[in-house]
Amino acid sequence: MSSLVPPPSDQDNPHARPGTPALSIRGLAKRFGDKVAVNGVNLEVPSGSFFGLVGPNGAGKTTTLSMATGLLRPEHGQALVHGVDVWQNPLEAKKLMGILPDGVRLFDRLSGEQLVTYAGLLRGMDRATVAERTGDLLRALDLTNDAGTLVVDYSAGMTKKIALASALIHAPKLLVLDEPFESVDPVSAANIRDILTGYVRSGGSVIVSSHVMDLVQRMCDHVAVIAAGTVLAAGTIDEVRGEGTLEDRFVELVGGRNTTEGLSWLRTS
Numbered sequence: 001m002s003s004l005v006p007p008p009s010d011q012d013n014p015h016a017r018p019g020t021p022a023l024s025i026r027g028l029a030k031r032f033g034d035k036v037a038v039n040g041v042n043l044e045v046p047s048g049s050f051f052g053l054v055g056p057n058g059a060g061k062t063t064t065l066s067m068a069t070g071l072l073r074p075e076h077g078q079a080l081v082h083g084v085d086v087w088q089n090p091l092e093a094k095k096l097m098g099i100l101p102d103g104v105r106l107f108d109r110l111s112g113e114q115l116v117t118y119a120g121l122l123r124g125m126d127r128a129t130v131a132e133r134t135g136d137l138l139r140a141l142d143l144t145n146d147a148g149t150l151v152v153d154y155s156a157g158m159t160k161k162i163a164l165a166s167a168l169i170h171a172p173k174l175l176v177l178d179e180p181f182e183s184v185d186p187v188s189a190a191n192i193r194d195i196l197t198g199y200v201r202s203g204g205s206v207i208v209s210s211h212v213m214d215l216v217q218r219m220c221d222h223v224a225v226i227a228a229g230t231v232l233a234a235g236t237i238d239e240v241r242g243e244g245t246l247e248d249r250f251v252e253l254v255g256g257r258n259t260t261e262g263l264s265w266l267r268t269s
């Protein structure tokens with residue numbers, strides 16, 4: 001399964017410098033009105049790592065990843081992909097990345113197959129390679145039977161998977177995936193995990209946001225915990241979790257467990 005996705009290639013990426021982190025986020029900050037969404041975030045995603053970004057709802061994960069991938073202009077700070085500045089040199093930086101954004105609209109009047117093909121052609125790939133990789137990706141993500149269905153008629157999980165296929169088609173050096181497992185069934189999630197693990201093993205780097213601590217603990221080698229726009233902890237999984245589970249550490253760092261005493265009216269007996 002994992003071998004279906006070709007390993008990342010340096011061929012088209014003369015700007016990628018070996019030895020530099022896959023992604024460096026330096027002092028990124030963003031406000032929406034009075035609300036500070038991201039408050040000077042620094043993160044280093046080592047090349048060849050599988051990096052998890054976790055945090056409670058509204059922590060600033062999507063805003064951080066959007067600024068790091070050129071989708072949302074930061075107020076302050078810098079993001080470098082393999083040493084290439086995303087905002088100074090966006091075309092070169094974007095060649096190095098495959099992005100699965102959260103909540104961004106797809107060209108959903110295309111069929112799934114057309115959408116992935118379009119993503120490949122936009123990346124300047126030749127038609128034969130695009131056709132071969134599109135077939136591989138649709139098979140790997142169990143979408144072959146729905147290849148001809150319009151994306152607008154896809155379920156939430158199918159939409160997530162076709163967006164992921166579009167992010168993978170050019171075998172980027174870095175994958176930035178915002179909640180790739182949300183709405184995805186367990187078999188497809190296991191397939192996606194296999195694809196991503198094989199991709200990292202072959203030299204690619206992944207940063208993935210997720211709410212599923214157990215998954216991050218099993219799948220990733222590095223993690224950062226973010227809350228209220230600030231990084232609370234970052235490092236290898238073992239460094240961050242210490243003696244306990246990542247979930248225990250997350251709750252300890254983030255807090256916010258509420259008792260349900262105020263909801264006595266919800267009890268039926």
Ligand SMILES: Nc1ncnc2c1ncn2[C@@H]1O[C@H](COP(=O)(O)OP(=O)(O)OP(=O)(O)O)[C@@H](O)[C@H]1O
Pocket residue numbers: 032035036037055056057058059060061062063064
């Ligand atoms: N376009 C926007 N306009 C106004 N406020 C926004 C906007 N986007 C995000 N925010 C606010 O910024 C903060 C961070 O949001 P963000 O979506 O980055 O969090 P998140 O960690 O991805 O959350 P979740 O886990 O729920 O997806 C939240 O308080 C949110 O309400």
